[in-house]
Amino acid sequence: xxxxxxFNQSLSRWMDGTGSENTVVISSRxxxxxxxxxxxxxxxxxxxxxxEVVQQVRRWWNIGGLxxxxxxxxMAIKELSPSERQALVDKHxxxxxxxxxxxxxxxxxxxxxxxxxxxxxxxxxxxxLLPGLQLDEAWxxxxxxxxxxxxSFRYAWSPQQGFLTSxxxxxxxxxxASVMLHLPGLSLTGQLGxxxxxxxxxxxxxxxxxxxGSEAQGxxxxxxxxxxxxxxxxxxxxxxxxxxxxxIGEELKARExxxxxxxxxxxxxxxxAYGILAHSRRISSREAMELISALRLGLDLKLIKGxxxxxxxxLIVFIRPGYxxxxxxxxxxxEVRDSYRAQLIRERIKISESGGDTNx
Amino acid sequence: xxxxxxFNQSLSRWMDGTGSENTVVISSRxxxxxxxxxxxxxxxxxxxxxxEVVQQVRRWWNIGGLxxxxxxxxMAIKELSPSERQALVDKHxxxxxxxxxxxxxxxxxxxxxxxxxxxxxxxxxxxxLLPGLQLDEAWxxxxxxxxxxxxSFRYAWSPQQGFLTSxxxxxxxxxxASVMLHLPGLSLTGQLGxxxxxxxxxxxxxxxxxxxGSEAQGxxxxxxxxxxxxxxxxxxxxxxxxxxxxxIGEELKARExxxxxxxxxxxxxxxxAYGILAHSRRISSREAMELISALRLGLDLKLIKGxxxxxxxxLIVFIRPGYxxxxxxxxxxxEVRDSYRAQLIRERIKISESGGDTNx
Numbered sequence: 001x002x003x004x005x006x007f008n009q010s011l012s013r014w015m016d017g018t019g020s021e022n023t024v025v026i027s028s029r030x031x032x033x034x035x036x037x038x039x040x041x042x043x044x045x046x047x048x049x050x051x052e053v054v055q056q057v058r059r060w061w062n063i064g065g066l067x068x069x070x071x072x073x074x075m076a077i078k079e080l081s082p083s084e085r086q087a088l089v090d091k092h093x094x095x096x097x098x099x100x101x102x103x104x105x106x107x108x109x110x111x112x113x114x115x116x117x118x119x120x121x122x123x124x125x126x127x128x129l130l131p132g133l134q135l136d137e138a139w140x141x142x143x144x145x146x147x148x149x150x151x152s153f154r155y156a157w158s159p160q161q162g163f164l165t166s167x168x169x170x171x172x173x174x175x176x177a178s179v180m181l182h183l184p185g186l187s188l189t190g191q192l193g194x195x196x197x198x199x200x201x202x203x204x205x206x207x208x209x210x211x212x213g214s215e216a217q218g219x220x221x222x223x224x225x226x227x228x229x230x231x232x233x234x235x236x237x238x239x240x241x242x243x244x245x246x247x248i249g250e251e252l253k254a255r256e257x258x259x260x261x262x263x264x265x266x267x268x269x270x271x272x273a274y275g276i277l278a279h280s281r282r283i284s285s286r287e288a289m290e291l292i293s294a295l296r297l298g299l300d301l302k303l304i305k306g307x308x309x310x311x312x313x314x315l316i317v318f319i320r321p322g323y324x325x326x327x328x329x330x331x332x333x334x335e336v337r338d339s340y341r342a343q344l345i346r347e348r349i350k351i352s353e354s355g356g357d358t359n360x
Numbered sequence: 361x362x363x364x365x366x367f368n369q370s371l372s373r374w375m376d377g378t379g380s381e382n383t384v385v386i387s388s389r390x391x392x393x394x395x396x397x398x399x400x401x402x403x404x405x406x407x408x409x410x411x412e413v414v415q416q417v418r419r420w421w422n423i424g425g426l427x428x429x430x431x432x433x434x435m436a437i438k439e440l441s442p443s444e445r446q447a448l449v450d451k452h453x454x455x456x457x458x459x460x461x462x463x464x465x466x467x468x469x470x471x472x473x474x475x476x477x478x479x480x481x482x483x484x485x486x487x488x489l490l491p492g493l494q495l496d497e498a499w500x501x502x503x504x505x506x507x508x509x510x511x512s513f514r515y516a517w518s519p520q521q522g523f524l525t526s527x528x529x530x531x532x533x534x535x536x537a538s539v540m541l542h543l544p545g546l547s548l549t550g551q552l553g554x555x556x557x558x559x560x561x562x563x564x565x566x567x568x569x570x571x572x573g574s575e576a577q578g579x580x581x582x583x584x585x586x587x588x589x590x591x592x593x594x595x596x597x598x599x600x601x602x603x604x605x606x607x608i609g610e611e612l613k614a615r616e617x618x619x620x621x622x623x624x625x626x627x628x629x630x631x632x633a634y635g636i637l638a639h640s641r642r643i644s645s646r647e648a649m650e651l652i653s654a655l656r657l658g659l660d661l662k663l664i665k666g667x668x669x670x671x672x673x674x675l676i677v678f679i680r681p682g683y684x685x686x687x688x689x690x691x692x693x694x695e696v697r698d699s700y701r702a703q704l705i706r707e708r709i710k711i712s713e714s715g716g717d718t719n720x
Contacts (some may be wrong), residue, residue: 268641272636274636280632
């Protein structure tokens, strides 16, 4: 079975491995929570009212309300198969909550760098998602979408509080800025716990790869601002940017330390990860994430060559259970999933292997 | 560093992967203990007397006493470097005891299928070592050498007891026949303990790869006759042969069971072993033996192709600490040895890999 076509179609912009500081920062995300003043917040609205919100946005989209974004896709959640919904979650385009919502919908642009969730916790959740560290650009993109809506809809907004949201933690700017960081160096040198504890004290939230409540796998951590009230958008972005650069500095120092302390041991870790990923016939999501983390570290440190970082960004999405079911177009039991996952990883790493293993 | 030249030179006949039943039987060995009637047994002889034994054999060899074997090599232990001695042990051509013996010597034919230890526990230990199950042929070869000596030397022999030896367990035929078996199927299905216990009750000795007192690694077991008195050579050989064929039958049944029970799991085990062996940068002898065992099982079951069994037989010798030191021609610390071992395995598996991984 060749998955090339699928792979070529499914790439989201944030996975493409480019962007500033891309050896540590996988992606940057800007999310704006907005509500329409003419309807109750989603938690208090009738299904009929929520449907109306969706229909209003849909009509507006139909007549070109979002044409500044180029070609935009509209998807009503209830019209999607379970595996299509899960794939949207795995690609970080919708939240797990929206994927379960009968009155939910989502708009995405062609490169999937912008997604707009309708009827999640708020009527609108405008999200811009880019590779590497580029919070400013993500803010610019989210802002552009925000302006389009603002020109056609009346937002729930008060001069004292700013944007009104379902949850008080979002009131004010309605903004959550976040970056996804790959921190194997800090993890392997045992410094991660301390750093994350410090970060938390500075009003920054640390989460695993798949948002709130999710466990950190593959040394991937999402950090985001906690405060939305009393700070301007620019201040929020600047604070998160500054902190991110500090963490990047610590991470790169830790990687150097690992290289100096035991170069052979590090190389062994990286190559074993490659050997298993390129050859296993059954692999759990957790083990795959750990090995992908080691392989990525090896690529960043040039201990191994020939695998574009893009491949690994895609893999952390593609190996998720929901995504696998979409790829193979059927419900899969856990053990079968582990076999399919291994197949997918092998094909993916093989495609890009040419020359990868010559540097022995 | 290319090790090709070394590899091509160092192959012993028993490693060549041929012979009957070679998916289970690595090698067959016949050993005859003999003593010269004119000298005390080695344990009671003066160094001067032991030197005389060596000189007598050496002179006889010099004038063509062993020309029936073709070109034969004579090596005095004290003239060898420590790593050369260890390499002889690793190739199963001399015992660890002989390798430490100042008055010891060894004769080997060109293909190293015959070795004759001088002044080990007995004056002469004639050994024939062949790939696969071929005890009869090994007996024929050892017998031929025995006849050559018998024509020129007076053996310590009594009509009542037969050949006299240092240790009473060898008196009579002086023969020890053994086969080295690879039993991953019985091990993985948990049947090995029972089978080995039964075998032991039948008067058969079970040992690890490197003889007496050595631990079984890589699912390799040597089984040999315990009794040397009151049975003819042919009876000893026949009994061992029959038992070996029974064990082979059980082992092959166990492998089939593994294949049926969980084909993906078995395939995964095999391919992971390959992935790690072909890519690791540091590996212990124990781990390497385990993985080589899994890889060999995969080759035998045709789950993986393109690696000749010969390569794996050689590797179980080449990865020994002493052998590594000979290959790289220096004393190596344990950690460095693990790196060199990994390098050696990678080069060896790579040489033979062409086409090996195409069957994905």
